[in-house]
Amino acid sequence: MPERLGPPRETPLFDRVALVGLGLIGSSIARAVRHLNLARTLVAIDGNEAVVARVRELGIADEATADVAAGVKDADFVILCVPVGACGAVAEAMKAGLKPGCIVSDVGSVKASVIAQVQPHLPKGVQFVPAHPVAGTEHSGPDAGFATLFFNRWCILTPPDGTDEAATERVRDFWQAMGSKVEVMTAQHHDLVLAITSHVPHLIAYNIVGTAADLETVTQSEVIKFSAGGFRDFTRIAASDPTMWRDVFLHNKEAVLEMLGRLNEDIALLARAIRWGEGDKLHDLFTRTRAIRRGIISEGQETAEPDFGRRREGQ
Amino acid sequence: MPERLGPPRETPLFDRVALVGLGLIGSSIARAVRHLNLARTLVAIDGNEAVVARVRELGIADEATADVAAGVKDADFVILCVPVGACGAVAEAMKAGLKPGCIVSDVGSVKASVIAQVQPHLPKGVQFVPAHPVAGTEHSGPDAGFATLFFNRWCILTPPDGTDEAATERVRDFWQAMGSKVEVMTAQHHDLVLAITSHVPHLIAYNIVGTAADLETVTQSEVIKFSAGGFRDFTRIAASDPTMWRDVFLHNKEAVLEMLGRLNEDIALLARAIRWGEGDKLHDLFTRTRAIRRGIISEGQETAEPDFGRRREGQ
Numbered sequence A, B: 001m002p003e004r005l006g007p008p009r010e011t012p013l014f015d016r017v018a019l020v021g022l023g024l025i026g027s028s029i030a031r032a033v034r035h036l037n038l039a040r041t042l043v044a045i046d047g048n049e050a051v052v053a054r055v056r057e058l059g060i061a062d063e064a065t066a067d068v069a070a071g072v073k074d075a076d077f078v079i080l081c082v083p084v085g086a087c088g089a090v091a092e093a094m095k096a097g098l099k100p101g102c103i104v105s106d107v108g109s110v111k112a113s114v115i116a117q118v119q120p121h122l123p124k125g126v127q128f129v130p131a132h133p134v135a136g137t138e139h140s141g142p143d144a145g146f147a148t149l150f151f152n153r154w155c156i157l158t159p160p161d162g163t164d165e166a167a168t169e170r171v172r173d174f175w176q177a178m179g180s181k182v183e184v185m186t187a188q189h190h191d192l193v194l195a196i197t198s199h200v201p202h203l204i205a206y207n208i209v210g211t212a213a214d215l216e217t218v219t220q221s222e223v224i225k226f227s228a229g230g231f232r233d234f235t236r237i238a239a240s241d242p243t244m245w246r247d248v249f250l251h252n253k254e255a256v257l258e259m260l261g262r263l264n265e266d267i268a269l270l271a272r273a274i275r276w277g278e279g280d281k282l283h284d285l286f287t288r289t290r291a292i293r294r295g296i297i298s299e300g301q302e303t304a305e306p307d308f309g310r311r312r313e314g315q
């Protein structure tokens, strides 16, 4: 798989890169950085000692520590890969160690809140370029990562007003080196876009799986057996990390509630069409929605194979 | 792939099997019947002349015709594989051709309505054993089918009161021969179970994709680019056949509206938890829902690979 990333660079992009949080995203970055030679030295920092130990075993960083302030010392690029709600605390813990000229970034799924949490803690002379790679799986932890996770996926940068252009360009180069396509937008717009393309779909999936588990008229065993009709797709999304997703909803409250409101209006119309037997309205909607999938497939963000090309267990 | 189905039978299960509707499901049955030698003669019937011609080209049946009454003549097993809303018309069209002792079945995703539509047309001496294979993809038409579609999937039989036990057993044997696991329940219970495991998930997916397409604050191009965060899973479901799904909702109205009501209650609670920052409530739900996915994977209804083992285009 890694060969799709191309050969390692002759000269690293950064001298000393520190990653805080070695879960799915952090450990994927670590693997890609290693594979592509993007850092002369790669430091892995995680609050969880078990994760630090596992990172050492996996050999995906040059140094590994649980001490944030010590870990970021002398780094010229620091990336926070912790749940969105932990970014403020990490920024505070590391501020003493940051050297002037250092670029700080993150990978949080919400951007305005992360900026509000992190920026007040950063010393003068440190640039903050928030980022969000739109890529992931339902798994988490340092074993779940892989070097090609970001390949052919979008990464959104949301530099606050006043950010040094050169810093933004270096972060762009970093993500492009890992195979990502980069787009720049405001944090506010990011949070609105991701509310509909990611946050609300997750909320809906968690909700439907939760509702199904609580029914009295249909047993859990029936839900499980007959899930191949569509439901099981939702369970994949609803198996994602609870802490990460709790933080996303708490930190992107307004946009999520706004999009949920829109969805509720539309579902009320659909329910009405069903109640009154308005088949044409249903057929129209069901026809329109196919175009969006075709767009996603032709943009290379999805496989064209039926059923995601899913392989079956037990076959 | 077909070798998983095991070797062809020495003696066919039925003499003459007629399939009405050669789309995804009908053409998958045709391929499996052929491969496993479940019928001495297989007749393909479809109202669409283009489909009849394509079935001839594909060579997946012994005879192919657009004439329902002629096609079912002398068949000892007839399976309706047309959209749920078309079952009454097909039953009426074929009744003159049905021979005594014939077993009629179907594959409709809704059962009570199909029974109400079909039974009044069946001559005395003909047994009706409704079936629903809980298996499918988002594609349709005769080219979309494949012989292993039903392998390791559940098929639900809903024989109405008074159905001959022997007929039910023959239909069970037929589905088991194609690799399915068979369960018998009432049509009413089936319609409730499938409302939550299939129909409402489809409705929600169509709804969210429709809402996303209509937003003014987020462009369609942004929705497409940044869909990898969760949304694109919904677009797969929302790319399913519009006619089939229109019919499902029109014919399973009560159960769908009931389940939708439950979902709405739960989503209101979730929205409230987000509004008031009740992180524990969110975390609890997000933890509970993982158990259901584990159940589905250990029951062999889903792959354990991250991201459905999805292969990426353009990589």
Ligand SMILES: NC(=O)c1ccc[n+]([C@@H]2O[C@H](COP(=O)([O-])OP(=O)(O)OC[C@H]3O[C@@H](n4cnc5c(N)ncnc54)[C@H](OP(=O)(O)O)[C@@H]3O)[C@@H](O)[C@H]2O)c1
Binding pocket: A020, A021, A022, A023, A024, A025, A026, A045, A046, A047, A048, A051, A081, A082, A083, A084, A086, A089, A090, A107, A108, A109, A110, A132, A133, A134, A135, A136, A137, A138, A139, A140, A141, A142, A241, A244, A248
């Ligand atoms: N997963 C995705 O699909 C995805 C996609 C794009 C962006 N993101 C974003 O990426 C970030 C990380 O997500 P992930 O999926 O990689 O999470 P993850 O697999 O759960 O890993 C997070 C890691 O951070 C550690 N950590 C938590 N709080 C910390 C703190 N205060 N100080 C130091 N380390 C801490 C965790 O330790 P413990 O083991 O003790 O928790 C864990 O090792 C989140 O902000 C998320 O929004 C995720």
Ligand SMILES: NC(=O)c1ccc[n+]([C@@H]2O[C@H](COP(=O)([O-])OP(=O)(O)OC[C@H]3O[C@@H](n4cnc5c(N)ncnc54)[C@H](OP(=O)(O)O)[C@@H]3O)[C@@H](O)[C@H]2O)c1
Binding pocket: B020, B021, B022, B023, B024, B025, B026, B045, B046, B047, B048, B051, B081, B082, B083, B084, B086, B089, B090, B107, B108, B109, B110, B132, B133, B134, B135, B136, B137, B138, B139, B140, B141, B142, B241, B244, B248
């Ligand atoms: N797709 C799934 O995932 C799935 C799963 C389980 C059960 N089912 C059930 O299986 C049935 C068929 O679904 P499918 O996905 O196989 O549909 P499909 O691919 O759209 O095929 C349906 C076929 O029936 C033909 N047809 C429609 N009305 C007819 C009529 N009055 N007389 C004769 N032929 C007619 C259609 O012709 P045209 O080309 O002219 O429309 C088409 O060739 C539905 O009842 C559905 O609820 C579907």
